[in-house]
Amino acid sequence: MSLDYENDGALHEKIIEDVLAAYPDKFAKRRRKHLSVATPAGAEETAPAEETLLTECDVKSNIKSIPGVMTIRGCAYAGSKGVVWGPVKDMVHISHGPVGCGQYSWSQRRNYYIGTTGIDTFVTMQFTSDFQEKDIVFGGDKKLDKVISEIESLFPLNHGVTIQSECPIGLIGDDIEAVARKKKKEIGKTVVPVRCEGFRGVSQSLGHHIANDAIRDWVFEKQDGEIAFEGTPYDVNVIGDYNIGGDAWASRILLEEMGLRIVGNWSGDATLAEIERAPKAKLNLIHCYRSMNYICRYMEEKYAIPWMEYNFFGPSQIAASLRKIAKHFGPEIEEKAEAVIAKYQPLVDAVIAKYGPRLKGKSVMLYVGGLRPRHVITAYEDLGMEIAGTGYEFAHNDDYQRTGHYVKNGTLIYDDVTGYELEKFIEKIRPDLVGSGIKEKYPVQKMGIPFRQMHSWDYSGPYHGYDGFAIFARDMDLAINNPVWGLFDAPWKAKPAPAFLDAAE
């Protein structure tokens, strides 16, 4: 199902001009390239229906943020430790450098896992070398060596260590690769140095890439000997699902039901063994393209494993994705996939019947990272909601190309939006819901506009899969239709209060 609506492109063009007027000229010019309005795609497209481009939404991306603004972006360390490596649960991830980076990212991404924390599992812990001035002056390699020894002695059931470099490491020229090689020999476990210093690149995106390269160089390439593994023709890896609030689990249950076997789940709830065995799989299924396409391309080249993108947000995309995946494996799996879709159809119908009327026609603005600015669009549309604007924190050109498949004509597109722009966009469009992060949540709510954190699912979730769609629908309803939004105006300053729907379960 896909809604037919069109946004007010002319209004959106006007809004862009308005925000740019506030900048000094030089920076208005630079920012203009990152803001646009989606226009109808060229007619020459001959791709299959699901790959048809709806719009062009070309903006400049993956360029340095301008100084002195509230960019919402993170850094390479956030991309590597915070996103890719951090969720690998049986390894200890050292935040190598000063104490802050590890502290602020400690337990903040809700990468759910099962394990005994502090004994054989370490995701919600903060391990740091806590750099002091003397480490900056004399170098931190000796300290790092000792840190790894102490980890080995206090947490012997760890299956390996990663070294997540913070800014000073690269600046003072530490040789963490040499320490990694030495310690690997000493402790006989995987030790991965990751050069994800925060000043590298222009956003967290480079951190993802560097983390992928570290998997290639320090896990795959360092594997000695054959890993014992009994394969089946239906072995797949799920790549780029970080199990936020259990997303990967709500996805895995569907893939298993259609007869596939998931060798490795990257990297939510993952163990090192799952990553090591990934080259044995027959297909890589990638959810967050931006953060992990690199390693999929590598596995394709090196191990001839094909990869395929999929989208598990909302029933239309879930069904389309299950069919696309099944097609790769042939009729037997295709039949099972149809059975899975049929099995969940009553749930989908019931969810839409219950929440659709409460959400129909409501407009949404998104600003997130990874895959979400495009992938969640159809989940909203499945509920009858419309997307007025969307944008990415750290997308590249190919992400915006992919976005063209999802957004409607006239949609406002904003890349690396600044706090100032986003606030003005929201003020002028006044959508019924904004989906973004913690830094955006409270300013938007103060304006009286309902909000959901779409990085962390606002402490709810999962949102993936059919089980997740029910939660997604409930959460959007509880955000939009809570009575609090009707209480903002004091009665002695009264405007008529909007009518609110009755409470839902």
Add this chain to the structure above:
Amino acid sequence: MPQSADRVLDHAPLFRQPEYQEMFARKREQFECPASGEAVEAQRDYARTWEYREKNLAREALVVNPAKACQPLGAVFAAAGFERTMSFVHGSQGCVAYYRSHLSRHFKEPSSAVSSSMTEDAAVFGGLNNMIDGLANTYSLYDPKMIAVSTTCMAEVIGDDLHAFIQNAKNKGSVPQDYDVPFAHTPAFVGSHVDGYDNMIKGVLEHFWKGRTRSAGEGLNLIPGFDGFCVGNNRELKRLLDLIGVSYTLIQDASDTYDTPSDGEFRMYSGGTRLEDVAAALNARATLSLQKYCTRKTLDYAAEQGQETHSFHYPLGVRGTDELLLKISELSGRPIPEAITMERGRLIDAMADSQSWLHGKKYAIFGDPDVVYGLARFVMETGGEPIHCLATNGTKAWEEEMQALLASSPFGASGQVWAGKDLWHLRSLLFTEPVDFVLGNSYAKYLERDTGTPLIRTAFPIFDRHHHHRFPVMGYQGGLRLLTTILDKIFDKLDQDTIDPAKTDYSFDLTR
């Protein structure tokens, strides 16, 4: 299929359903290559022993679950306490995203700060251009009255000179020459967020006081320090000071910044100490710091200017509040009014009513140095025993002050002070020398789970409970609030331990 539209299960109940439980078991068995159950059990048991504790305490390089953050966070918090001030952090941009998130997660409020967004080229050539362009953008977009500049470790390692950079930027016209741009170097690899607070406050005072001649007046300056409860505490302090009728300036007041109303308008700036008041504060008779370890350099600077200085350790509870009020009364020559004496009496009344439940309870207390001091002191007033007092950013001097505090009361006799230790150390301490309750921040919920010691949330950050910071813990009223929080936990625990029908519920009393 466990999910239904009638009763939507989110993660908390969903994954307990048999379908998911079976899936987890399959995943574990077939793909995870986990450590064996016996090995996990053995290590779990071992990690509870004295032997493990000794190994753990002997750590020299590794830090696990520290209870401290880095300097710039303190600087950003400090800047948030001044009128229409935008925090400008010079360095890599990811850091600023972290500070903003961290503060927002605690206060459930907007947290505004900008970055100069330095990348690799700035690492090579220095960040001067980022400063020039950045100040100009901040000035035009966000219309602040003052821009407070601090640094990240990147800018510090490459040695950017803020004083010169800001002057350069002014010369290039980024902001007017006479525009207020105080600054502080806040390297993340020195000290912690409390030092960042200190450096930023000192930077602001220097900016407004330098080169001016002081004419000593009668007013008092109060600097609250890094305080996650600033919303409730500062308002309570102001109420008490107004009751006494003192002339005062609260230097760095973030109580309104982190507590704006929801009425349809987003206020990027709200409240904060007025800039002209900061300038006039040079003439104060004395500067009082409520948290000594947050203001070591600042107080030295105030003393150099000729002011009397006094510092406290997060003054709360009876004696803590007494001391603060007495000092204020003494310095101002104003008596403590009867209304406050009555408030004091009511706190004492409450403590007396509840004393039997509090007497002899054992606590582990962790957090920033002054906070730990204040809490330990209050706990002893209630007849409780601080057994472990831990501050990851505690110094040798703090350790000595804590020892002296513990020695001042028979209830401190079993107390131990742990400066520079982290929460993984505390885990070992709790297993080997258990206590009844932990007083600290949300990070200790893992200690609560692992060791079974109930956590009473009282410090920064509190991520997993709402609105605590809106209520004061300082003053006699704050004492009442803190007392109630502790008692609630004591009674909740008792109820939980006695709730099994026909097993333990003979002590499940209605009246206590």
